[in-house]
Amino acid sequence: MLLLNIDYIPGKEIAEALGIAKGSVVMSKHLGKDFMAGMKTIVGGEIESYTEMLDGARKIAMKRMVEDAEGMGADAVINIRYASSSVMQGAAEVTAYGTAVRVKD
Template identity: 55%
Template sequence: MIIVTTEGVPGKKVVEFKGFVRGSMIQSKHIGKDVMAGLKNIVGGEIKDYTEMMDQARQKAIGRMVEHAEQSGANAIVACRMETSFVMGNASEIIAYGTAVRVE
């Protein structure tokens, strides 16, 4: 599956638009990681556990978007975007979305 943020795939011709596709993941915080993050917040720096957790959530959302596109017969996703939104106190939604197309 080709995934691009542009309106088309360089060097390829879009032959069919399949439609909007999306994949999402709601990720909650882990209480143990919150304690460590609180300590890290005091001294500053990257909170690696959260970086890894959010990266895994993004990959899961992208994977679900790809599955959605494959179900429609697409071989590429154009205009791909990602967003994060607050769902509740300790959870965020990561959503990946774009337009599924067939290219040749």
């Protein structure tokens, strides 16, 4: 599966746009890590546990988007984007989405 965040495939012609492929996940940290992250906000700096959580969430959302595109019969997903939002304190939703396409041979 070819994945691009541009709206075309260099050197290829798009035969068919199949629709929007998407994948999402809601993730949170456990109470202990959430407490430590809260303490980190007092002194400043990167909150590594949340960085790791969001990186993992992006990977899961991307995998689910690819599965959605494969279910449509896509060869590629173009114009890929990520979106995230806070669902509640310490929990975030990450969504990956793009246009599932079939490429001409």
